[in-house]
Amino acid sequence: MSTRLKRMLRAGVVAGCVAAMGCTGTLVYAEPSTEELERQKGALENEVAGLNEELNSLGSDIDSLATQMEETAAAMEETQKRMDEAQKRGEEQYEAMKLRIKYMYEAGNTTFLELLCSAEDMADFLNKTDFVQNVSEYDRDMLQALEDTQEEIRMEGDELKEQQTALADMEEELNAKRSELESQIASKSDQISQYSSQIEKAKAAEALLAQQRAAAQQAAQQQAAVGGSAGSAGGTVSTDGKQSIGRFRVTHYCPCYYCCGSWAGSNTASGTVPTVGRTIAVDPSVIPLGSQVIINGHVYTAEDTGSAVKGNVIDVFVSDHATALANGVFYTEVYWAN
Structure with missing residues (x-):
């Protein structure tokens, strides 16, 4: 065989091995x-x-x-009380002012003009005029002070209302956030x-799988101990x-x-009943x-095929899925038995 031909065959074998390594011989259902x-x-x-x-x-x-x-609610209640008191004082002050005006302008049968004209002299006239003016200025000042007080209380009440609205909005937002957190926690x-629940099931499944692996290993050891002819099962x-044949x-x-x-x-692709220790699936173009x-000292018969069994791949038939998982995947040299 020429060197060139050997190189081509070697390259083909390497390519086949790489392709085989990319394939999966068995479907594995993996739980967490x-x-x-x-x-x-x-x-x-x-x-x-x-x-x-x-x-x-x-x-x-x-x-x-x-x-x-x-x-804030207590402060608003207190502000309302102050507003009511200021309103009451204003009404009382207004009634008192009306009485004074009535007295000055309608005192007995004496009119305000008569009150001024009854002055004995200019000094008395000026004194009476000053009295009337002072009374009017007093009432004016008192009314202005009352209006200022009421405006101050009204502004304070408006601020408290704004604060109450802001607090209500904040309460709504916090309650919504609390509901969301409670929903997430639930x-x-x-x-x-x-x-x-899944952990308990997984533990039970893993315990069962361990038992099955132990049983499979024990069966493999017993099978290895029995031995047999090349045509026997394993x-x-x-x-x-x-x-x-190759790796x-x-x-x-x-x-x-x-x-x-x-x-x-x-049944297998060849029509036989698959048997543990005998049946393997192969690529018929290779085997x-x-x-x-012979695989690791045991004789198997090529009886089956598979969509994932291509090239240098052999799928060994076993009794159950746990054993298939336990035995896993490995690479080894395979020999012709006959």
């Missing part, structure tokens, strides 16, 4: 592990703890706001409960002097839906159906 579920549950519990802290802080803010609203608490034989990627499958899909429970090969 217990550790992953615990991690996700812990992350949710941390989130809920943070939300509870935020909710507690929000509750303090709402309590403080309620106190401010009570104080939702995440439900998720935590679901994770707890007998251990020597590969001395045997011709190597193969070995996977495992079982008759379940995840591994075989719609072909689950059916013809009916051929016997």
